[in-house]
Amino acid sequence: xxxxxxxxxxxxRQHAARLGALGHRVVVGTRDPxxxxxxxxxxxxxxxxxxxxxxxxxxxxLATFAQAAAAGELVINGIDGANAVAALTALPTxxxxxxxxxDYAVPYVYQQPGDAEHxxxxxxxxxxxxxxxxxxxxxxxxQRALPETKVVKTFVTQEQETVVNPAEFGGGDHTxxxxxxxxxxxAAAGELxxxxxxxxxxxxxPLAAARGLEMYAHFHTALGLAxxxxxxxxxxx
Amino acid sequence: xxxxxxxxxxxxRQHAARLGALGHRVVVGTRDPxxxxxxxxxxxxxxxxxxxxxxxxxxxxLATFAQAAAAGELVINGIDGANAVAALTALPTxxxxxxxxxDYAVPYVYQQPGDAEHxxxxxxxxxxxxxxxxxxxxxxxxQRALPETKVVKTFVTQEQETVVNPAEFGGGDHTxxxxxxxxxxxAAAGELxxxxxxxxxxxxxPLAAARGLEMYAHFHTALGLAxxxxxxxxxxx
Numbered sequence: 001x002x003x004x005x006x007x008x009x010x011x012x013r014q015h016a017a018r019l020g021a022l023g024h025r026v027v028v029g030t031r032d033p034x035x036x037x038x039x040x041x042x043x044x045x046x047x048x049x050x051x052x053x054x055x056x057x058x059x060x061x062l063a064t065f066a067q068a069a070a071a072g073e074l075v076i077n078g079i080d081g082a083n084a085v086a087a088l089t090a091l092p093t094x095x096x097x098x099x100x101x102x103d104y105a106v107p108y109v110y111q112q113p114g115d116a117e118h119x120x121x122x123x124x125x126x127x128x129x130x131x132x133x134x135x136x137x138x139x140x141x142x143q144r145a146l147p148e149t150k151v152v153k154t155f156v157t158q159e160q161e162t163v164v165n166p167a168e169f170g171g172g173d174h175t176x177x178x179x180x181x182x183x184x185x186x187a188a189a190g191e192l193x194x195x196x197x198x199x200x201x202x203x204x205x206p207l208a209a210a211r212g213l214e215m216y217a218h219f220h221t222a223l224g225l226a227x228x229x230x231x232x233x234x235x236x237x
Numbered sequence: 238x239x240x241x242x243x244x245x246x247x248x249x250r251q252h253a254a255r256l257g258a259l260g261h262r263v264v265v266g267t268r269d270p271x272x273x274x275x276x277x278x279x280x281x282x283x284x285x286x287x288x289x290x291x292x293x294x295x296x297x298x299l300a301t302f303a304q305a306a307a308a309g310e311l312v313i314n315g316i317d318g319a320n321a322v323a324a325l326t327a328l329p330t331x332x333x334x335x336x337x338x339x340d341y342a343v344p345y346v347y348q349q350p351g352d353a354e355h356x357x358x359x360x361x362x363x364x365x366x367x368x369x370x371x372x373x374x375x376x377x378x379x380q381r382a383l384p385e386t387k388v389v390k391t392f393v394t395q396e397q398e399t400v401v402n403p404a405e406f407g408g409g410d411h412t413x414x415x416x417x418x419x420x421x422x423x424a425a426a427g428e429l430x431x432x433x434x435x436x437x438x439x440x441x442x443p444l445a446a447a448r449g450l451e452m453y454a455h456f457h458t459a460l461g462l463a464x465x466x467x468x469x470x471x472x473x474x
Contacts, residue, residue: 120372122445133371134455135357170473179459204459208359212456218371219449222416222441223472232473236407237464 004029004072006065006087008036010047011104011160012078018164020059022195027061029068031087036062044112069095074102074188081107081138089145097148100185102192103210104155104163106217107131107138124225130215139210143181150185153210154178154193157220162230166197174232175200179209202235241266241309243302243324245273247284248341248397249315255401257296259432264298266305268324273299281349306332311339311425318344318375326382334385337422339429340447341392341400343454344368344375361462367452376447380418387422390447391415391430394457399467403434411469412437416446439472 005016006029020026030036030050039049054062061071069075069091079087084105088096110118110128119126132138139153155163157177166172176198180186186203193201204213223231242253243266257263267273267287276286291299298308306312306328316324321342325333347355347365356363369375376390392400394414403409413435417423423440430438441450460468 123443124445127445127448130371133452134367174471174473177460202460202463204456204463206360208361208364209455209459209463211364212453212459215370215452216449216456218446219441219453222446222449223414223439226439226441226446227472227474229474234411234471234473235460235464236411236469236471237466 001025002027002071002073004068004075005078006068006075007078007080008050008062009043009078009080010045012076013047013050013053014160014164015076015078016060017053017057018196019192020057025061026059027063027068027071029063029065031065033062033064066091066095072099074100074192077101077103077105077142079105081105082109082111084138085141085145088142096146099149100152100182100188101142101146101149102152102154102189103139103142104153104160105138106156107133107214108217127218127221130217133215134211137208137210137214139179139207139214143207150180150182151207152178152180152182152185152189153207153213154189156210156213157216157233159230162232163193164196166232169230170232170234172197172199174234175202177202177204177213179204179207179213181207200234238262239264239308239310241305241312242315243305243312244315244317245287245299246280246315246317247282248392249313250284250287250290251397251401252313252315253297254290254294255433256429257294262298263296264300264305264308266300266302268302270299270301303328303332309336311337311429314338314340314342314379316342318342319346319348321375322378322382325379333383336386337389337419337425338379338383338386339389339391339426340376340379341390341397342375343393343451344370345454364455364458367454370452371448374445374447374451376416376444376451380444387417387419388444389415389417389419389422389426390444390450391426393447393450394453394470396467399469401433403469406467407469407471409434409436411471412439414439414441414450416441416444416450418444437471 003024008030108128109131143151240261345365346368380388
């Protein structure tokens with residue numbers, strides 16, 4: 001299958017590498033491929049330059065956002081929440097029309113350490129603020145901006161390293177969630193999750209349920225700090 | 238132990254009955270005990286009149302909020318989120334000073350069906366809005382209003398029927414969470430949870446973590462609708 005990953009961050013790389021290993025033809029989209037490949041320093045999150053990652057994964061193609069989106073039968077949005085709507089709506093209209101778009105971004109508006117306007121202080125450090133929150137979600141904003149695209153919210157309740165490899169801990173016995181207004185798109189996302197190794201996938205309903213999935217971010221962060229490590233969420237019923 | 242439950246709603250009744258059965262002396266607080274006992278109709282949530290519940294639980298004492306709080310060594314706030322801060326700060330100053338106050342309210346400002354100002358439409362019906370959300374929590378508001386009280390946020394990630402009896406499903410193999418700025422108060426809440434039957438309790442950190450616990454409400458609601466029933470959350474690590 002031809003799959004496009006929009007974005008070159010740490011999460012996007014996890015999906016690109018895993019989907020390449022699963023035998024898919026993966027095109028990774030970035031704003032400016034030359035600039036992406038020219039970077040030689042880790043980013044503020046400590047992620048290694050993309051060129052280093054790309055040398056280890058020559059099976060992946062790097063292209064512009066528009067080229068990648070046009071090439072993908074299924075598209076994964078790995079653009080950060082603060083920039084996703086602007087970047088996606090800047091694409092040619094038909095690049096995403098009729099396609100499944102998986103979005104996993106948390107809509108943090110926080111841009112860098114010390115960004116007090118977009119964070120709140122906590123005993124454990126700055127916590128990014130969410131926007132939208134409660135009465136809207138990033139996934140719904142994307143769906144409204146791209147009415148011909150079929151948006152699915154999933155992956156967002158885990159670090160992406162775990163999403164592509166749920167067996168990393170707990171024997172893989174934990175739960176993944178998806179929300180969306182298009183059943184065929186949710187089925188496509190579910191197949192991809194099954195290929196990643198997920199055996200317990202809950203369809204939490206229409207895309208409005210993405211509000212809860214995105215707002216879970218603060219709980220997830222506090223738990224990760226309390227446990228000092230990664231964890232899975234198993235829905236027991 | 239003398240335990241006060243402030244509030245007479247369905248959740249408060251679960252704690253009152255369970256703590257009474259565990260042998261504690263329980264005083265249930267309400268704004269106006271005579272008015273509470275005089276009601277003969279179910280409330281808008283379908284909860285039976287308190288007098289019916291009280292006849293089945295004569296071991297429980299009904300009193301004013303102030304009398305109940307004064308009698309309790311440990312206090313459980315079962316007042317709804319929209320009214321909790323006002324009701325708690327109206328109490329005599331020393332009624333809650335130095336005590337552990339467990340808060341489990343979701344800060345919904347929604348008051349009744351059709352309250353469009355405080356809800357958003359979803360494909361599955363009106364969804365109450367949260368206030369505060371993201372940058373503050375109800376638990377922190379209560380803590381700031383009552384600086385001499387030791388507030389613990391817990392119970393909020395489950396229906397209260399499950400909190401008082403986690404073995405109701407999944408063999409009880411799921412997780413409860415607590416947050417607070419006072420270790421002794423969290424230890425007291427943990428002992429109560431252990432008596433209820435919880436074996437996996439995670440301290441998610443300072444009271445600022447209550448933001449994540451409260452904001453989890455939308456995810457929980459969507460999951461409950463998707464699964465058409467109750468469930469537990471097991472943190473796999």
